[in-house]
Amino acid sequence: MKQNRQQKDQVMKMKRVTIYDVANYAGVSLATVSRVINGSDVVRGNTRQKVEEAIEKLGYKPNAIAQGLALQKTTTIALVIPEASFTYTGQVINGLLDVAKIDKYNVMLHTTTEGIAEISDIIENIIKSRVDGVIIYNDRLTQSEINELNQYNIPIVIIGNRTSDKKISSVFVDTERAVYELVKEYLERGVRDIVVLEDRKNNNASRLMANGAAKAFEEAGLSFEGFLRIPDEYRTTYKFMNEYMKTHRHELMLANRDSQAFAILNAAKENHIEIPTDMELVCVLDTKYNSMVRPEISSFAIPSYDLGSVSMRVMTKMLNNEEEENGKEIELSYLYTPRQSTK
Amino acid sequence: MKQNRQQKDQVMKMKRVTIYDVANYAGVSLATVSRVINGSDVVRGNTRQKVEEAIEKLGYKPNAIAQGLALQKTTTIALVIPEASFTYTGQVINGLLDVAKIDKYNVMLHTTTEGIAEISDIIENIIKSRVDGVIIYNDRLTQSEINELNQYNIPIVIIGNRTSDKKISSVFVDTERAVYELVKEYLERGVRDIVVLEDRKNNNASRLMANGAAKAFEEAGLSFEGFLRIPDEYRTTYKFMNEYMKTHRHELMLANRDSQAFAILNAAKENHIEIPTDMELVCVLDTKYNSMVRPEISSFAIPSYDLGSVSMRVMTKMLNNEEEENGKEIELSYLYTPRQSTK
DNA sequence: TTGAAAGCGCTAACAC
DNA sequence: GTGTTAGCGCTTTCAA
Numbered sequence: 001m002k003q004n005r006q007q008k009d010q011v012m013k014m015k016r017v018t019i020y021d022v023a024n025y026a027g028v029s030l031a032t033v034s035r036v037i038n039g040s041d042v043v044r045g046n047t048r049q050k051v052e053e054a055i056e057k058l059g060y061k062p063n064a065i066a067q068g069l070a071l072q073k074t075t076t077i078a079l080v081i082p083e084a085s086f087t088y089t090g091q092v093i094n095g096l097l098d099v100a101k102i103d104k105y106n107v108m109l110h111t112t113t114e115g116i117a118e119i120s121d122i123i124e125n126i127i128k129s130r131v132d133g134v135i136i137y138n139d140r141l142t143q144s145e146i147n148e149l150n151q152y153n154i155p156i157v158i159i160g161n162r163t164s165d166k167k168i169s170s171v172f173v174d175t176e177r178a179v180y181e182l183v184k185e186y187l188e189r190g191v192r193d194i195v196v197l198e199d200r201k202n203n204n205a206s207r208l209m210a211n212g213a214a215k216a217f218e219e220a221g222l223s224f225e226g227f228l229r230i231p232d233e234y235r236t237t238y239k240f241m242n243e244y245m246k247t248h249r250h251e252l253m254l255a256n257r258d259s260q261a262f263a264i265l266n267a268a269k270e271n272h273i274e275i276p277t278d279m280e281l282v283c284v285l286d287t288k289y290n291s292m293v294r295p296e297i298s299s300f301a302i303p304s305y306d307l308g309s310v311s312m313r314v315m316t317k318m319l320n321n322e323e324e325e326n327g328k329e330i331e332l333s334y335l336y337t338p339r340q341s342t343k
Numbered sequence: 344m345k346q347n348r349q350q351k352d353q354v355m356k357m358k359r360v361t362i363y364d365v366a367n368y369a370g371v372s373l374a375t376v377s378r379v380i381n382g383s384d385v386v387r388g389n390t391r392q393k394v395e396e397a398i399e400k401l402g403y404k405p406n407a408i409a410q411g412l413a414l415q416k417t418t419t420i421a422l423v424i425p426e427a428s429f430t431y432t433g434q435v436i437n438g439l440l441d442v443a444k445i446d447k448y449n450v451m452l453h454t455t456t457e458g459i460a461e462i463s464d465i466i467e468n469i470i471k472s473r474v475d476g477v478i479i480y481n482d483r484l485t486q487s488e489i490n491e492l493n494q495y496n497i498p499i500v501i502i503g504n505r506t507s508d509k510k511i512s513s514v515f516v517d518t519e520r521a522v523y524e525l526v527k528e529y530l531e532r533g534v535r536d537i538v539v540l541e542d543r544k545n546n547n548a549s550r551l552m553a554n555g556a557a558k559a560f561e562e563a564g565l566s567f568e569g570f571l572r573i574p575d576e577y578r579t580t581y582k583f584m585n586e587y588m589k590t591h592r593h594e595l596m597l598a599n600r601d602s603q604a605f606a607i608l609n610a611a612k613e614n615h616i617e618i619p620t621d622m623e624l625v626c627v628l629d630t631k632y633n634s635m636v637r638p639e640i641s642s643f644a645i646p647s648y649d650l651g652s653v654s655m656r657v658m659t660k661m662l663n664n665e666e667e668e669n670g671k672e673i674e675l676s677y678l679y680t681p682r683q684s685t686k
Numbered sequence: 687t688t689g690a691a692a693g694c695g696c697t698a699a700c701a702c
Numbered sequence: 703g704t705g706t707t708a709g710c711g712c713t714t715t716c717a718a
Contacts, residue, residue, distance in 0.1 A: 018711055029689045034713060044687060064471045065417060066711030068408045069694045076472075079452070083437050087630070090429025097426070097454050101464075106472060109422070109452040111440050118444075128407045129419075129449060238635075262635035269637075287430070289632045292581075292605040294612075361695055372705045377697060387703060409695035412710045 017058045026054035037062055068130070076106040077315060078126045081137040083111040085201075088257065088285055088304070089137055092159065095308025096135065103316050105132075114201075119145055127152055133315045135159065138202070155318040155326075157311045161204065164327040169318065171311045171330045175205060175284060178300050178334050179212030179254060182282065187220045191251045195226040197237070197264070199256035209254060209284065226250075241267035249273055251280065258286035261297045261341070281341040295340030303332050360401045369397035380405055411473070419449040420658060421469045424480040426454040428544075431600065431628055431647070432480055435502065438651025439478065446659050448475075457544075462488055470495055476658045478502065481545070498661040498669075500654045504547065507670040512661065514654045514673045518548060518627060521643050521677050522555030522597060525625065530563045534594045538569040540580070540607070542599035552597060552627065569593075584610035592616055594623065601629035604640045604684070624684040638683030646675050 019037075023030040028047060035043050036051040043051075054060070068074040079096065081089050100107050108131060110122050123145060126134055133155040136146070149156055150167055158170040183194055196213050199206045210227045217224035234240035237260045245267050255261045261283040268275050275281050275295060283290075286299040310330060318326055362380075366373040371390060378386050379394040386394075397403070411417040422439065424432050443450050451474060453465050466488060469477060476498040479489070492499055493510055501513040526537055539556050542549045553570045560567035577583035580603045588610050598604040604626035611618055618624050618638060626633075629642040653673060661669055 016711095020711080030712080031689060031691095031714080032687090035688090038713080042687060047687080061467065061470045063412075063473055063711050065408055065411045065473050066694090067713075069406075069412050069696090070711080070713045072694070074408060076451075083440070084433065086429045086433025086436060090427070090433070093429065093452075094426050094454065097452065098456075101461075106468070107452050108419075109436075109440065109450050111437065113441075121444075124404065125449070127404045130406055130408050259631060259635060262632070266635060266637070287632075288602065289605070289630075289635075292602060292609060292632075293636060294609070359695095363695080373696080374698085374705060374707095375703085378704085381697080385703060390703075406695050409710090410697075412712090413695080413697045415710070 016063075017060045018063070019060070021058055022051065022054045022060045025058060026050045073132050074106075074130050075104060076108055076129070076131045077133040077135060077312075078108045078110055078129070078131045079135050079137070080110045080112060080122065080126075082201075083113045085138070087259075087287055091304035092137060092308035092311075095305035095310075096312045097308075099309045099312035099316070103312070105312070105316070120148075123148055127154075132319050133157070135311050135315060138204070155315060157315050157318070159307055159311050162329050162331070164329045167318070167326060169314050169326065169328040169330070171307055171314060171332065173300075173302050173307070173332050173334050175300075175334075176208040176212040176215075178284065178336070179209045180216050181212075182254075182336060183213045183216035184219070186252055187216055187222070192222070193226075193251040194224075194254070195228050195250045195252070196254045197241075197256070197260060198227065198229045199260060200230055202256060205256045205284070209256065213254070236263065238263035238267055242270055245271040245273060249279060253279060253281050255281070255283045256285060258283050258290045258297055258299065261286075261299075262289075262293055265293065265295075265297070265341070276341050276343050280343060290339075298339045298342040299337055301335040301337050303334070306332055359406075360403045361406070362403070364401055365394065365397045365403045368401060369393045416475050417449075417473050418447060419451055419472070419474045420476040420478060420655075421451045421453055421472070421474045422478050422480070423453045423455060423465065423469075425544075426456045428481070430602075430630055434647035435480060435651035435654075438648035438653075439655045440651075442652045442655035442659070446655070448655070448659070463491075466491055470497075475662050476500070478654050478658055481547070498658060500658050500661070502650055502654050505672050505674070507672050510661070510669060512657050512669065512671040512673070514650055514657060514675065516643075516645050516650070516675050516677050518643075518677075519551040519555040519558075521627065521679070522552045523559045524555075525597075525679060526556045526559035527562070529595055530559055530565070535565070536569075536594040537567075537597070538571050538593045538595070539597045540584075540599070540603060541570065541572045542603065543573055545599060548599045548627070552599065556597070579606065581606035581610055585613055588614040588616060592622060596622060596624050598624070598626045599628060601626050601633045601640055601642065604629075604642075605632075605636055608636065608638075608640070608684070619684050619686045623686060633682075641682040641685040642680055644678040644680050646677070649675055 019030045019033050023033045028051060032043060032047060033051050036048055097107060108129060112119055112122065134149055135157045137159045146156065150165060153167060156168045158168065160172050161170060162172050163170045186194060194213060196209045213226065214224040230237060230240045241264050253264055255264060261281055264281055265275060268279060273279050282298045284300050285302055286297060290297050290299060314328065314330065362373045362376050365376045371394060375386060375390060376394050379391050440450060451472065455462055477492055478500045480502045493508060496510060499511045501511065503515050504513055505515050506513045529537060537556060539552045556569065557567040573580060573583045584607050596607055598607060604624055607624055608618060611622060616622055625641045627643050628645055629640060633640050633642060653675065657671065657673065
């Protein structure tokens with residue numbers, strides 16, 4: 001069978017070239033080759049040269065798997081994001097990958113599917129693949145699941161939620177405060193009929209938004225009752241809003257994603273509600289499509305790319321055992337950007 | 344140093360549990376443990392039980408890296424996509440990952456950055472990480488780069504372009520034919536002033552669209568001169584179109600991405616060109632945002648999810664050495680979907 | 687400055 | 703059925 005493997009390799013054209021081949025070709029020991037590829041400075045220039053030539057000649061590429069075994073580290077991190085969130089996480093991923101590339105880390109992508117309880121499979125998988133760290137977008141993972149990972153003593157960075165622990169750091173934007181500040185301002189202007197629309201795809205974001213609004217109301221001596229749930233029987237935000245707006249209208253509506261705001265926009269139009277004249281509209285997260293609708297939705301400029309790049313940077317630092325980086329909570333700032341959907 | 348490592352492990356709470364620990368605990372040899380975790384059926388039920396208990400008790404998870412070394416396979420594939428294409432590739436990735444999950448494959452994500460010539464770095468990286476296969480979205484990679492990968496005899500699946508070779512298969516939609524058929528129909532209706540707008544982010548798609556249109560024109564005894572380039576000085580499609588439409592109008596415009604169609608839509612509005620009355624508009628690729636604009640853009644329903652899932656399935660088959668799967672060109676069908684932007 | 691050799695954790699002959 | 707052992711390709715002591 002060993003024979004078989006080698007034979008097959010022959011047939012398949014070229015045998016994988018290993019560190020042995022290089023050592024042989026260069027007439028040195030494999031230890032020396034190892035030193036060269038790892039940039040050790042004890043190797044004599046002359047020897048180094050020979051080895052480098054051999055590497056070049058043979059087209060040798062170190063086997064990262066073998067290195068991983070020997071070194072007990074894979075220079076790979078796992079990224080876990082909710083499936084179907086690419087529209088909003090695209091920039092986050094780009095930021096993350098750019099930094100990963102610089103630091104020579106590989107990224108293994110895992111997605112969590114809504115509703116399906118296979119998260120434990122993903123965790124199992126992550127453990128088996130011995131990645132050096134895990135970056136998790138959003139709160140799809142419950143505390144207990146995160147704890148399970150944490151047990152394995154593997155550094156974790158959470159994107160989007162403020163959390164921290166011994167080996168857990170987080171990078172996020174304070175949505176709650178963003179909404180709080182906005183609502184507060186409207187309240188001061190005398191606007192009271194404010195509604196926060198639920199985002200069924202992101203409970204946590206919804207909760208934070210509602211909390212922010214509630215806090216502002218509270219401070220004004222009022223109580224907030226404007227959290228608008230989308231009943232299960234409506235398949236889309238648009239369908240619900242279209243129905244809802246036949247009998248309801250508000251002064252200000254807040255949505256999480258721009259796509260929800262667009263749905264509101266269309267439903268409003270259908271119901272002859274003028275935006276921003278009759279109702280104002282703001283969303284938290286937007287995409288490039290927001291510059292393509294009329295009116296453009298006022299939103300918070302969330303630094304998505306940075307959310308990703310900073311996370312990866314934090315991860316690298318944790319991996320380099322810069323202890324002070326552990327358990328950090330890094331808040332990135334947002335910027336409210338008024339557009340045509342507000343007065 | 345060996346001491347050191349072990350000490351450190353102790354300090355860091357728990358020593359990684361290996362197959363040896365399990366063997367020890369269960370009072371069998373590591374070979375037997377290996378057999379159990381690999382589902383070999385030669386193990387006696389009684390023994391298997393003991394081993395399974397030990398695994399459970401110790402919380403043992405096989406080290407995929409070590410397995411990879413021993414087996415010469417990583418059960419990991421690399422996915423290469425153009426950076427910033429997540430809006431359109433999101434569904435592709437979802438499809439791919441879903442199948443990968445079923446087949447127990449891991450996916451390493453790599454992105455290619457526009458203009459920057461670090462593709463060779465990515466290839467180098469892919470080789471080093473010893474993935475079992477590579478799936479490439481789109482034609483960012485030139486033939487010579489693909490050849491370089493191919494040298495290593497690693498199965499490749501290309502998404503989006505018809506290509507094939509000894510170890511290369513592809514999964515795609517025939518955009519050229521889609522445009523051909525559409526243009527042909529318009530020509531038959533007497534519409535001649537047809538323009539295909541360039542997609543600077545995707546030359547290949549642009550080319551295919553232009554080819555399709557040209558073919559239809561040719562068959563009608565006409566020559567196609569309606570390929571509209573966006574000059575470099577314009578940063579966005581919108582800026583260009585807004586200028587362009589001051590002096591030009593057409594009967595039918597074709598864009599690749601919905602976002603480009605939206606730009607045209609807005610520019611048209613600004614220039615008092617009514618769609619679809621004064622001009623009709625069709626795009627190839629669309630996203631969920633297309634259902635949120637008015638008028639909705641007529642488009643081709645491209646099975647993005649399937650593009651991903653089928654690719655991964657093909658990859659699995661190639662990896663299982665089902666020779667007949669090599670060099671396959673799999674065409675997925677599209678469906679023209681007329682909406683409000685056409686008469 | 688270099689080489690020999692012992693692992694890293696696992697699989698798969700081969701022997702019993 | 704189960705154990706022994708030789709790799710898989712690399713890193714890192716330890717000696718020379």
